[in-house]
Amino acid sequence: xxxxTLEHVNKTFGGHPVIPDVSLEIExxxxxxxxxxxxxxxxxxxxLIAGLEDTTSGAIKLDGVDVTDKGPAHRGxxxxxxxxxxxPHMTVRQNIAFPLKMANIDKAIAEQxxxxxxxxxxxxxxxxxxxxALSGGQRQRVAIGRAIVRQPxxxxxxxxxxxxxxxxxxxxxxxITELHQQLKTTMVYVTHDQVEAMTxxxxxxxxxxxxxxxxxxxxELYKSPANRFVAGFIGSPKMNFLEGAAAGKxxxxxxxxxxxxxxISRDAGEWQxxxxxxxxxxxxxxxxxxxxxxGLQTVRTGGENDYHPGExxxxxPEPGRIYRFDRAGQALR
Amino acid sequence: MARAVSxxxxxxxxxxxxxxxxxxxxxILYTIIxxxxxxxxxxxxxxxxxSFTFESYAAVLDxxxxxxxxxxxxxxxxxxxxxxxxxxxxxxxxxxxxxxxKTRDVxxxxxxxxxxxxxxxxxxxxxxxxxxxxxxxxxxLSIILTLVNLPIVVWMLYTYFKEIPVDILEAARMDGATLGxxxxxxxxxxxxxxxASTLLLNVILAWNEAFWTLRLSTDDAAPLTxxxxxxxxxxxxxxxxxxxxxxxxILPILLLGWFSQKQLVRGLTFGAVK
Amino acid sequence: xxxxxxxxxxxxMMAPSVFVLLIWMIVPLALTIWFAFQRxxxxxxxxxxxxxxxxxxxFVTDPAFWPAIINxxxxxxxxxxxxxxxxxxxxxxxxxxxxxxxxxxxxMISPFFVMPPVAAVVWKHELxxxxxxxxxxxxxxxxxxxxxxxxxxxxxxxxVIVAWQWLPFATLILLTAMQSLSEEQKEAAEMxxxxxxxxxxxxxxxxxxxxxxxxxxxxxxxLLGVYxxxxxxxxxxxxxxxxxxxxxxxNTGVLGGNIGAGAAGGxxxxxxxxxxxxxxxxxxxxxxDA
Numbered sequence: 001x002x003x004x005t006l007e008h009v010n011k012t013f014g015g016h017p018v019i020p021d022v023s024l025e026i027e028x029x030x031x032x033x034x035x036x037x038x039x040x041x042x043x044x045x046x047x048l049i050a051g052l053e054d055t056t057s058g059a060i061k062l063d064g065v066d067v068t069d070k071g072p073a074h075r076g077x078x079x080x081x082x083x084x085x086x087x088p089h090m091t092v093r094q095n096i097a098f099p100l101k102m103a104n105i106d107k108a109i110a111e112q113x114x115x116x117x118x119x120x121x122x123x124x125x126x127x128x129x130x131x132x133a134l135s136g137g138q139r140q141r142v143a144i145g146r147a148i149v150r151q152p153x154x155x156x157x158x159x160x161x162x163x164x165x166x167x168x169x170x171x172x173x174x175x176i177t178e179l180h181q182q183l184k185t186t187m188v189y190v191t192h193d194q195v196e197a198m199t200x201x202x203x204x205x206x207x208x209x210x211x212x213x214x215x216x217x218x219x220e221l222y223k224s225p226a227n228r229f230v231a232g233f234i235g236s237p238k239m240n241f242l243e244g245a246a247a248g249k250x251x252x253x254x255x256x257x258x259x260x261x262x263x264i265s266r267d268a269g270e271w272q273x274x275x276x277x278x279x280x281x282x283x284x285x286x287x288x289x290x291x292x293x294x295g296l297q298t299v300r301t302g303g304e305n306d307y308h309p310g311e312x313x314x315x316x317p318e319p320g321r322i323y324r325f326d327r328a329g330q331a332l333r
Numbered sequence: 334m335a336r337a338v339s340x341x342x343x344x345x346x347x348x349x350x351x352x353x354x355x356x357x358x359x360x361i362l363y364t365i366i367x368x369x370x371x372x373x374x375x376x377x378x379x380x381x382x383x384s385f386t387f388e389s390y391a392a393v394l395d396x397x398x399x400x401x402x403x404x405x406x407x408x409x410x411x412x413x414x415x416x417x418x419x420x421x422x423x424x425x426x427x428x429x430x431x432x433x434x435k436t437r438d439v440x441x442x443x444x445x446x447x448x449x450x451x452x453x454x455x456x457x458x459x460x461x462x463x464x465x466x467x468x469x470x471x472x473x474l475s476i477i478l479t480l481v482n483l484p485i486v487v488w489m490l491y492t493y494f495k496e497i498p499v500d501i502l503e504a505a506r507m508d509g510a511t512l513g514x515x516x517x518x519x520x521x522x523x524x525x526x527x528x529a530s531t532l533l534l535n536v537i538l539a540w541n542e543a544f545w546t547l548r549l550s551t552d553d554a555a556p557l558t559x560x561x562x563x564x565x566x567x568x569x570x571x572x573x574x575x576x577x578x579x580x581x582x583i584l585p586i587l588l589l590g591w592f593s594q595k596q597l598v599r600g601l602t603f604g605a606v607k
Numbered sequence: 608x609x610x611x612x613x614x615x616x617x618x619x620m621m622a623p624s625v626f627v628l629l630i631w632m633i634v635p636l637a638l639t640i641w642f643a644f645q646r647x648x649x650x651x652x653x654x655x656x657x658x659x660x661x662x663x664x665x666f667v668t669d670p671a672f673w674p675a676i677i678n679x680x681x682x683x684x685x686x687x688x689x690x691x692x693x694x695x696x697x698x699x700x701x702x703x704x705x706x707x708x709x710x711x712x713x714x715m716i717s718p719f720f721v722m723p724p725v726a727a728v729v730w731k732h733e734l735x736x737x738x739x740x741x742x743x744x745x746x747x748x749x750x751x752x753x754x755x756x757x758x759x760x761x762x763x764x765x766x767v768i769v770a771w772q773w774l775p776f777a778t779l780i781l782l783t784a785m786q787s788l789s790e791e792q793k794e795a796a797e798m799x800x801x802x803x804x805x806x807x808x809x810x811x812x813x814x815x816x817x818x819x820x821x822x823x824x825x826x827x828x829x830l831l832g833v834y835x836x837x838x839x840x841x842x843x844x845x846x847x848x849x850x851x852x853x854x855x856x857x858n859t860g861v862l863g864g865n866i867g868a869g870a871a872g873g874x875x876x877x878x879x880x881x882x883x884x885x886x887x888x889x890x891x892x893x894x895x896d897a
Contacts, residue, residue, distance in 0.1 A: 098510075150509070343703075343705060357717075360734060361729075363733055364733060424625070427617035431617040446628050446631060451834075452852060452857065457870065459861055541720070557724075572733070572739070582722060582725055583721050
């Protein structure tokens with residue numbers, strides 16, 4: 001069991017509210033991702049759940065039990081750090097066994113658990129090495145192994161993949177998702193990368209300046225963003241925003257169209273512009289078009305096309321794929 | 334990476350640097366050479382070739398008046414270092430791992446106590462020692478050396494502790510370690526190298542301290558600094574014996590320093606130079 | 608960063624160090640101030656009572672007073688100039704690829720481990736002695752009259768001795784700093800067309816600024832208190848030519864038995880050190896933040 005409830009949690013550092021007021025219900029077995037730009041308070045929120053920081057006010061409950069005043073050692077959670085935070089003076093075996101040793105688990109049982117974890121994580125051959133003799137991906141696995149042996153109520157991940165190179169990041173992303181499917185334990189995962197959020201999460205919490213902007217499934221966030229911030233943050237390449245007359249036509253302060261929902265034509269369309277940079281990815285091409293009186297817009301087109309820089313083109317949004325926002329940035333429906 | 338350097342240039346630099354290094358080392362080298370001469374040879378003037386006799390060492394070691402200061406130096410330098418570490422480790426730990434906005438001020442204040450000139454407070458310290466019976470005792474000298482070196486010890490430990498990532502301590506807490514276990518299983522093993530370097534440097538500083546040890550000891554507790562200082566005027570045929578005594582006084586520290594020079598230089602800069 | 612509980616614990620952990628240093632700072636200083644205004648002779652218990660500023664007058668009008676102040680500052684400045692200047696030069700040399708770097712380092716750092724009294728007796732009796740010393744032998748080799756270093760140039764001789772002790776410290780710290788300068792940065796400067804001297808002036812020297820301030824701060828702390836070297840080599844003479852403040856205070860207060868005047872001198876030394884300290888902490892404090 002591992003449901004996590006935050007009730008009006010507030011955290012203030014030296015007079016500055018980092019988390020003004022957050023309430024969240026994370027259900028048992030969920031994979032929840034906290035995502036947001038740097039400094040949005042996502043790591044602080046995770047550390048509050050972990051007990052590494054005191055809440056200024058509000059309550060944190062695990063399985064309905066108030067743990068706000070309990071230290072991190074007594075909450076029964078496990079955490080994987082961005083820096084991996086392995087104990088440099090211990091072997092891989094000792095690192096993974098450390099939480100069991102702290103819990104005074106019988107040695108034979110502990111050894112068995114370490115061996116099991118090592119097998120799952122492909123670490124069996126490295127058990128007697130020190131962390132410094134491991135690669136980044138292996139260190140990450142040791143950190144995960146240390147977290148899983150004690151069968152915590154929930155796993156907390158603090159940007160665990162940001163120190164890995166791109167290819168490894170994709171692999172580890174899949175491994176962690178698989179691990180979640182096997183263990184079915186609650187996971188709370190912090191990242192600034194919306195791709196990680198979209199691909200891994202059951203539900204995503206989008207944070208901005210310590211506020212929850214939206215809490216929902218990846219597709220909910222993609223299809224019906226609650227506001228302009230979420231709309232701009234989720235999706236890649238970023239959503240195009242248009243203001244002024246272009247938006248007025250749709251009775252909105254601003255409108256947004258995702259690059260994949262813009263049609264391009266040489267002959268006719270809603271907005272006229274000139275092709276700037278073309279990024280060819282093979283499968284797709286991103287065209288950056290300077291639209292007269294509106295600005296730079298991104299268009300996603302098929303991989304093979306012959307638009308070239310400087311060419312005059314017409315753009316038009318797909319009907320029904322236009323997001324409208326009011327003056328405060330809230331979505332109009 | 335470094336570029337290819339012509340062998341000729343490397344040879345020239347090698348000769349030049351070795352020459353400079355030997356000049357810097359020369360006073361020590363010459364002392365060692367003189368200590369291996371007979372008194373007659375030593376008094377005869379400059380010569381780099383001794384007769385390799387150990388009679389001066391035998392003469393110095395034979396006299397009780399050498400062994401006693403040597404023993405005193407060992408006791409006060411190690412004693413004061415251990416006491417300073419016992420006081421400083423908790424303080425440095427607290428400042429490194431639970432820093433507050435005032436931590437830096439506290440550290441600077443500690444260092445500023447070293448700016449207080451020893452001579453400025455010599456008079457009252459002399460009287461306090463005189464009246465409490467601490468004058469010319471090993472206990473008194475150990476107390477003074479502890480106080481004098483405490484700020485340096487705190488600073489050095491602080492810089493070493495600061496290099497231990499806070500993440501790792503937090504990981505231990507998440508893994509269920511209580512404060513005591515966190516200390517024993519995680520922090521101490523990681524802090525040992527830093528504590529060891531601090532210990533070494535402080536023993537060296539205490540061994541070589543030559544203001545308070547000269548002024549607050551007269552006879553019974555006089556360490557090697559005072560013993561050597563008593564050679565300030567020539568006493569008959571004494572040059573070889575003086576050299577032998579000098580070598581004996583600096584040798585333990587020289588060896589200790591050679592072993593640990595890299596960490597020492599780093600430690601002494603309080604982490605300000607990497 | 609941490610929880611309330613750990614902050615409370617932290618205060619208790621710092622308490623012993625802070626307490627001990629606070630006592631160490633306040634008690635001797637308070638006593639020094641007290642004695643400075645008392646008539647107090649070690650040799651004559653009948654002389655006592657409030658002295659007003661008589662002790663200060665006595666100390667400041669001592670013919671050795673101004674020479675002592677000037678000598679104290681000359682020793683600090685002289686040693687700093689020599690050690691930093693030569694230190695940079697030696698660090699630049701040691702930074703070059705050479706054979707036997709490890710042994711050279713060991714040879715270079717050795718003087719730092721030599722206790723001041725040994726340094727003093729070795730330089731006095733074996734190097735600077737005008738009759739059998741090494742320098743005299745060198746002078747004679749070049750057909751010159753041997754120089755009586757400690758007799759004729761006492762302050763300079765002391766500066767040289769002390770500089771010899773501190774040169775390794777300066778050199779190795781500057782070398783450490785120099786080695787942390789990235790090769791890429793040097794190469795970038797070379798690509799930009801900077802010659803050796805410009806590279807030194809615009810790239811290496813600014814990079815060393817922090818190390819130089821550390822060297823200056825730490826050495827100054829010790830150089831203000833140079834004592835053993837003077838007592839052993841010149842005894843402060845001839846006349847007052849090599850008397851510095853610590854030496855004068857000891858002579859007045861303890862040897863001369865005039866506790867009051869010695870304490871007054873101590874206060875002068877405290878004021879002098881504070882002037883230097885304020886000046887230094889301003890310049891260096893920022894750089895020390897680890």
